[in-house]
Amino acid sequence: MKENLAILLVGCGKMGGSVLNGLLKKGFKPENIRVAEPDEKTREKLAAAGVASAASARDLADFSPDFVFLAVKPFMIEQVVGDLKSFTDKKAAVLSIIAGRKIEWFKEKLGQDTVVFRAMPNTPAAIGAGITGVKPSPEASAEQKKAVEEILSACGETVWLDDESQIDAVTAVSGSGPAYVFYLTEALTAAARAAGLPDDTAEKLAKATVAGSARLMMQSDETPAKLRQNVTTPNGTTAAALDVLMNPETGFEPLMIRAVKAAQIRSRELGK
Numbered sequence: 089m090k091e092n093l094a095i096l097l098v099g100c101g102k103m104g105g106s107v108l109n110g111l112l113k114k115g116f117k118p119e120n121i122r123v124a125e126p127d128e129k130t131r132e133k134l135a136a137a138g139v140a141s142a143a144s145a146r147d148l149a150d151f152s153p154d155f156v157f158l159a160v161k162p163f164m165i166e167q168v169v170g171d172l173k174s175f176t177d178k179k180a181a182v183l184s185i186i187a188g189r190k191i192e193w194f195k196e197k198l199g200q201d202t203v204v205f206r207a208m209p210n211t212p213a214a215i216g217a218g219i220t221g222v223k224p225s226p227e228a229s230a231e232q233k234k235a236v237e238e239i240l241s242a243c244g245e246t247v248w249l250d251d252e253s254q255i256d257a258v259t260a261v262s263g264s265g266p267a268y269v270f271y272l273t274e275a276l277t278a279a280a281r282a283a284g285l286p287d288d289t290a291e292k293l294a295k296a297t298v299a300g301s302a303r304l305m306m307q308s309d310e311t312p313a314k315l316r317q318n319v320t321t322p323n324g325t326t327a328a329a330l331d332v333l334m335n336p337e338t339g340f341e342p343l344m345i346r347a348v349k350a351a352q353i354r355s356r357e358l359g360k
Contacts (some may be wrong), residue, residue: 093120093235096153096175098145098168100125100134104159106214108139110242113216115214122151124168133186145171153238158184158278162358165189168198176202181232183239185209187259188358191252203227205236208258215241221258224247256359260351268347273298 093116096107100123112118123134123141141147144170145156156175160168165186176182180192191204204225212218220240222299224233231246233271240246249255273294280290307311320326333340 091240093122093155094151095155095239096124096145096151096180098124098156098158099160099164099346100127100130100141101159101161102145103209103213105130107159107242108134110213110216110341111239112137114238114244122148122153124148124171126212139240141161145175149174151175151180153180154235155183156180157239158182158186160186162186162305164186169194173198174251181228182203183207185220187263187355190359191223201227202231203229205232206252206255207236207240208255208263209240209243210262215237216244216312219247219262220244221249221255221262223252224244225257255356256352257348260348261353263355264351267300269302269343285329286354311328 089239095111095116097104108123109311111121118138121139123139125134125141126143126161126269131141153175156172158165167286168322176198178327182198183205184194185207191206194204195202204269205228207222209220213220218240220243222236222240237246249258276297280293283357285293290334305315336342
């Protein structure tokens with residue numbers, strides 16, 4: 089299917105550029121892709137890669153995409169949404185990764201019969217190792233859903249959501265989650281320094297430990313809980329640390345629950 093899918097990518101910044109690179113690596117044909125991107129230097133790079141582009145979507149009105157992939161900043165969508173109706177009138181579906189814009193908002197702007205996929209990726213998508221939560225509008229066909237999975241495979245894995253309200257939880261967990269992992273690494277680095285290790289050694293140990301543990305977890309058939317138990321000797325050093333981290337009142341789990349809840353609430357506020 090990917091050989092024949094036509095895609096209009098609106099916005100080719102960090103996330104949009106990562107998506108485009110992933111699509112090309114996955115075998116999507118450059119001649120079937122168009123990019124709307126106002127930055128001239130970016131368009132020059134696209135031309136060198138064999139991808140046609142223009143400063144705005146209205147300059148690509150003769151293109152007939154299967155999907156319009158929206159990767160602009162949230163504050164820019166009001167400026168570009170009017171240029172998209174010529175494509176959705178030709179039955180292009182909308183695949184949006186724009187935070188805070190609900191499916192119904194796009195239908196109000198582009199027509200109630202427009203097929204909309206609302207998605208929330210995360211930053212590891214930049215290396216094809218992300219995960220994206222997706223909610224389609226009711227009109228989406230099985231074929232369109234399969235096509236969206238192929239497109240989003242450029243970012244990593246995909247999970248389908250039962251209700252659009254779950255986007256706020258996805259945003260709070262996986263959307264914002266990389267920042268939590270980065271901060272965990274910062275905290276482990278600080279703890280290593282406090283334990284007497286030099287700065288460069290502390291950071292190297294922390295980064296490699298987090299990255300290696302994540303890789304092991306993804307490659308293992310065992311649950312995170314089982315992996316934790318496997319490396320915890322009763323009354324040993326790891327157990328001593330986990331007694332602190334797993335305190336039911338002050339430990340890591342209640343702290344993470346509060347953090348995710350705060351992010352979920354903020355996501356709801358931004359969507360109003």
